[in-house]
Amino acid sequence: MKRIYTVSQAREADVRTSQLHKIPGLVLMERAALSVSDYIEDKYAKRTRILCLAGTGNNGGDAMALCRILFVRGFDVSYCLLGPESRLSESAKIQYQSLLSYGLSSLAVEETDFKSFDLIVDGIFGIGLSRDIQHPLAELIGEVNASGRPVIAMDIPSGLNADTGAVMGACIRASETFSFQFLKPGILLGQGRSVCGQVHLPEIGIDAIETGATLPVCLALEREDLDGFLTDRDATGNKGSFGKVLVVAGSEEICGAAVLSSQAALLSGAGMVRVYTHEKNRTVIGTAFPEALITTYGNSWSKDEIKEAMDWADSILIGPGIGRSDQAREMLDFVLSDPALPAVIDADALNLLSEEPNSLLKPHGKWILTPHMGEMARLTGKGISWLKEHALEAAETFARDYQVDLILKDATTVTALPCGRTYLNSSGNSGMATAGSGDVLAGLCAGYLAQKINPEEVAAYAVFIHGMAGDLAAAKKGKGAMIAGDILEALPQITRDGGAIVAV
Numbered sequence: 001m002k003r004i005y006t007v008s009q010a011r012e013a014d015v016r017t018s019q020l021h022k023i024p025g026l027v028l029m030e031r032a033a034l035s036v037s038d039y040i041e042d043k044y045a046k047r048t049r050i051l052c053l054a055g056t057g058n059n060g061g062d063a064m065a066l067c068r069i070l071f072v073r074g075f076d077v078s079y080c081l082l083g084p085e086s087r088l089s090e091s092a093k094i095q096y097q098s099l100l101s102y103g104l105s106s107l108a109v110e111e112t113d114f115k116s117f118d119l120i121v122d123g124i125f126g127i128g129l130s131r132d133i134q135h136p137l138a139e140l141i142g143e144v145n146a147s148g149r150p151v152i153a154m155d156i157p158s159g160l161n162a163d164t165g166a167v168m169g170a171c172i173r174a175s176e177t178f179s180f181q182f183l184k185p186g187i188l189l190g191q192g193r194s195v196c197g198q199v200h201l202p203e204i205g206i207d208a209i210e211t212g213a214t215l216p217v218c219l220a221l222e223r224e225d226l227d228g229f230l231t232d233r234d235a236t237g238n239k240g241s242f243g244k245v246l247v248v249a250g251s252e253e254i255c256g257a258a259v260l261s262s263q264a265a266l267l268s269g270a271g272m273v274r275v276y277t278h279e280k281n282r283t284v285i286g287t288a289f290p291e292a293l294i295t296t297y298g299n300s301w302s303k304d305e306i307k308e309a310m311d312w313a314d315s316i317l318i319g320p321g322i323g324r325s326d327q328a329r330e331m332l333d334f335v336l337s338d339p340a341l342p343a344v345i346d347a348d349a350l351n352l353l354s355e356e357p358n359s360l361l362k363p364h365g366k367w368i369l370t371p372h373m374g375e376m377a378r379l380t381g382k383g384i385s386w387l388k389e390h391a392l393e394a395a396e397t398f399a400r401d402y403q404v405d406l407i408l409k410d411a412t413t414v415t416a417l418p419c420g421r422t423y424l425n426s427s428g429n430s431g432m433a434t435a436g437s438g439d440v441l442a443g444l445c446a447g448y449l450a451q452k453i454n455p456e457e458v459a460a461y462a463v464f465i466h467g468m469a470g471d472l473a474a475a476k477k478g479k480g481a482m483i484a485g486d487i488l489e490a491l492p493q494i495t496r497d498g499g500a501i502v503a504v
């Protein structure tokens with residue numbers, strides 16, 4: 001599991017490290033620069049022509065420290081200081097004076113041809129970027145990107161908002177990013193994934209202990225974490241003891257969503273799945289998915305029948321393909337009136353809820369909501385572009401206000417829990433933006449809930465496993481041609497033998 005620190009958390013950890021543990025900022029800066037120079041020394045020959053671009057803040061200090069270390073180690077290295085000496089931060093000034101003491105003065109940036117270097121280091125801005133980058137630095141960044149040279153970004157590509165992943169005016173497109181010790185939300189959100197390249201997380205001696213004052217913890221799961229989530233199947237168990245899932249899905253017009261979500265629930269390891277759907281779907285579901293139990297309703301539905309199914313179930317999924325009819329609304333209200341049953345609320349059920357948001361305030365047990373950005377916009381009344389730029393904040397606020405697990409689906413899915421913990425998902429790919437992909441995720445969530453796997457962990461792990469299966473599907477079929485059924489098909493390879501993970 002990797003930790004993700006917002007800018008204010010990173011600053012707080014810095015202060016703690018220097019004040020509590022008496023490690024000066026210059027020591028951290030030296031270690032940050034050493035981690036990059038060790039990497040360059042491993043990967044590049046001494047004759048490599050390297051240019052370090054240094055801003056006037058501590059990110060520039062990192063780049064100038066790197067320049068000194070590479071010089072001492074015999075590299076052909078130069079630097080450009082991008083701003084007046086008078087604006088240098090305290091530590092950056094020390095680095096600059098140290099370079100001068102070695103006889104290394106800054107190149108004049110206007111006379112520097114970026115193409116004449118083999119490698120460019122970006123130390124223009126780090127987490128101190130506070131406003132849009134403007135002329136002339138914006139043009140300079142454009143030239144660096146156009147040079148076609150590999151770029152190593154120190155801490156974060158200059159111009160990327162470390163908290164949101166928004167591009168602020170202009171942004172370095174890095175081939176590699178050395179994010180010092182922790183990930184930042186912006187590396188995974190917004191434009192982050194497209195401008196950071198390969199991300200390294202060198203440990204540099206920052207105190208990583210979350211204190212009471214530290215804001216909610218944000219995490220990114222890794223493949224190794226799955227071993228602790230999926231435990232071995234009880235050898236003495238039976239289909240009843242491995243969890244029973246009730247899937248309320250499909251309608252007179254829609255059937256496929258019920259098939260995909262209920263198959264995912266069973267593939268998650270649950271012992272039994274019962275689909276509650278419109279009678280028109282019985283034959284199709286029975287043929288496509290003979291393992292499912294099927295209960296149907298016609299023009300009217302029976303409270304007794306659904307109540308009996310709810311009493312039978314260990315978890316319920318409601319929403320995929322149910323439509324927005326009065327009948328669907330009545331069923332939703334009825335299902336959600338039982339606080340004891342853990343519920344996954346997806347698709348049209350979310351749209352129905354957004355028409356009566358007070359129903360979210362009703363007392364309830366475990367609820368996992370799985371909106372994509374459009375559904376989240378309807379639920380919150382906020383615009384999609386605002387939500388995309390404030391995904392973390394929006395998900396955290398919603399989870400806390402309504403005491404639900406909120407899975408906000410996007411290129412990087414955010415999972416926020418009412419306790420304040422948040423996960424940013426690092427698995428998955430653009431091929432998963434395909435019809436039915438969300439139905440598979442919702443089914444997985446319900447399947448894990450039914451198995452009484454630690455409910456706190458279900459939402460984030462389901463998202464991660466779903467993304468990994470999507471990565472396998474993309475490797476096999478290609479991002480353009482993969483469909484939701486391919487994600488389903490790949491699931492067993494991720495979860496095989498109760499958590500023993502195969503190489504992807």
Ligand SMILES: NC(=O)C1=CN([C@@H]2O[C@H](COP(=O)(O)OP(=O)(O)OC[C@H]3O[C@@H](n4cnc5c(N)ncnc54)[C@H](O)[C@@H]3O)[C@@H](O)[C@H]2O)[C@H](O)CC1
Nearest residue numbers: 014028029057058059125126127128129130131132133155
């Ligand atoms: N996190 C750590 O423990 C460590 C961090 N290090 C490095 O320090 C930077 C953060 O340094 P800081 O001085 O706070 O900020 P920056 O270098 O990013 O730049 C701030 C500087 O720039 C001005 N500024 C902000 N936005 C703009 C703009 N759009 N245009 C022009 N000028 C702008 C601002 O006013 C400041 O003067 C962190 O990222 C790490 O790289 C340590 O060295 C290691 C430990």
Ligand SMILES: [K+]
Nearest residue numbers: 122125156158
């Ligand atoms: K940078």
